[in-house]
Amino acid sequence: MNLENPKKFAMLVEQAKQIADNFYRPISRKYDKAEHAYPKELDMLASLLDGMNEGSSETTGATSASKRPSTDGDSGVRNSGNLSAALGAMELCRGDVGLLLSIPRQGLGNAAIGAVANDEQLARFKGKWAAMAITEPSCGSDSAAIRTTAVKEGDDYILNGEKIYVTAGARAECVVVWATLDKSLGKAAIKSFVVEHGTPGMEITRLEHKLGIKASDTAAILFTNCRVPAANLLGSPEIDLKKGFAGVMETFDNTRPLVAAMAVGVAAASIERLKELLAGHIDANYGTLPLNASHAEATLYRLEAEWEAARLLTLKAAWMADNKRPNSKEASICKAKAGRVANEVTLKCVELAASLGYGEDELLEKWSRDSKILDIFEGTQQIQQLIIARRVLGKSSAELK
Numbered sequence: 001m002n003l004e005n006p007k008k009f010a011m012l013v014e015q016a017k018q019i020a021d022n023f024y025r026p027i028s029r030k031y032d033k034a035e036h037a038y039p040k041e042l043d044m045l046a047s048l049l050d051g052m053n054e055g056s057s058e059t060t061g062a063t064s065a066s067k068r069p070s071t072d073g074d075s076g077v078r079n080s081g082n083l084s085a086a087l088g089a090m091e092l093c094r095g096d097v098g099l100l101l102s103i104p105r106q107g108l109g110n111a112a113i114g115a116v117a118n119d120e121q122l123a124r125f126k127g128k129w130a131a132m133a134i135t136e137p138s139c140g141s142d143s144a145a146i147r148t149t150a151v152k153e154g155d156d157y158i159l160n161g162e163k164i165y166v167t168a169g170a171r172a173e174c175v176v177v178w179a180t181l182d183k184s185l186g187k188a189a190i191k192s193f194v195v196e197h198g199t200p201g202m203e204i205t206r207l208e209h210k211l212g213i214k215a216s217d218t219a220a221i222l223f224t225n226c227r228v229p230a231a232n233l234l235g236s237p238e239i240d241l242k243k244g245f246a247g248v249m250e251t252f253d254n255t256r257p258l259v260a261a262m263a264v265g266v267a268a269a270s271i272e273r274l275k276e277l278l279a280g281h282i283d284a285n286y287g288t289l290p291l292n293a294s295h296a297e298a299t300l301y302r303l304e305a306e307w308e309a310a311r312l313l314t315l316k317a318a319w320m321a322d323n324k325r326p327n328s329k330e331a332s333i334c335k336a337k338a339g340r341v342a343n344e345v346t347l348k349c350v351e352l353a354a355s356l357g358y359g360e361d362e363l364l365e366k367w368s369r370d371s372k373i374l375d376i377f378e379g380t381q382q383i384q385q386l387i388i389a390r391r392v393l394g395k396s397s398a399e400l401k
Contacts, residue, residue, distance in 0.1 A: 016091030024095025031215035093265025098215030169219030201226030212369035263342035329391035336384035339375030
């Protein structure tokens with residue numbers, strides 16, 4: 001497969017780059033200082049994205065990430081929504097990860113709806129800003145241990161439980177909530193529900209104070225006898241013991257490459273800025289032989305090689321989703337690689353830039369703080385490695401824990 005950027009996305013990539021450089025970066029520090037303040041500047045950007053999606057057959061942003069069958073009759077190799085979303089996220093996160101996560105109608109919940117909703121649900125939730133609520137006080141990376149319950153009552157489900165670390169949980173118009181229909185049936189009974197803000201029984205209990213991505217709000221949400229229409233259950237309401245947890249986990253096959261793309265973007269920003277700061281002291285064009293390279297040059301060369309590997313793995317996982325190929329292993333590989341690389345790259349760039357890297361006059365220290373979450377949410381480094389091992393060895397979750 002050819003892992004160069006498709007030519008048809010050249011304008012998208014350039015537009016995202018311009019937004020990152022000229023829109024995100026000038027206000028990045030402002031909202032890093034003003035945690036929980038909503039970036040009103042993003043309303044205009046969201047409107048632009050909405051307009052692009054209305055005027056194009058291929059959507060742009062988080063809502064474009066989907067594995068649903070193509071309707072254009074093209075049975076050949078496709079470069080479509082998942083790849084465009086990944087390329088856009090890479091460029092936008094060169095500007096600010098928190099601001100990207102704060103764009104209305106571009107949340108991870110929107111990617112989940114795009115991945116598993118039926119046609120009627122897609123039409124009904126079109127234009128809604130959706131957050132994703134998975135993590136609970138008693139379970140983080142082990143999504144199968146979810147305790148939030150959904151009990152069928154007539155034409156509704158009654159939700160009870162608590163969700164924490166919900167990105168855009170207070171700002172979004174609705175939340176995609178993972179809950180179990182029957183605890184005794186284990187993973188197979190876990191389903192996702194769209195719960196709209198204002199639904200009785202849904203309460204925002206607090207907003208978290210975080211290390212990074214401070215432009216984005218992170219909420220804790222309590223559900224107490226929260227009545228949700230049965231039509232808001234995403235996917236099939238049937239509990240398929242054979243398919244097990246695979247149905248709801250398909251969401252991650254779309255969202256993990258997106259998070260990996262965010263990590264690739266923030267790492268790229270750090271490398272680019274370090275090259276500018278050290279210009280005249282290093283050969284940034286790889287003209288120096290390894291034996292003659294300075295410590296800074298040798299470190300930079302290695303970091304760029306790691307970054308390029310993460311970028312290509314991310315594009316591969318997104319491309320596979322576009323072409324309806326099973327990509328669970330590849331999604332975890334790119335998420336694990338990109339998250340780890342982003343953490344190392346951003347911290348090393350702070351170190352190599354010395355006092356400039358540590359001070360707030362530069363964004364390097366902010367990027368190092370923002371990058372940490374990208375190795376954690378949508379599945380930690382350890383969880384990704386476990387999934388990869390299961391796929392490579394052909395083991396089930398019961399056989400390899």
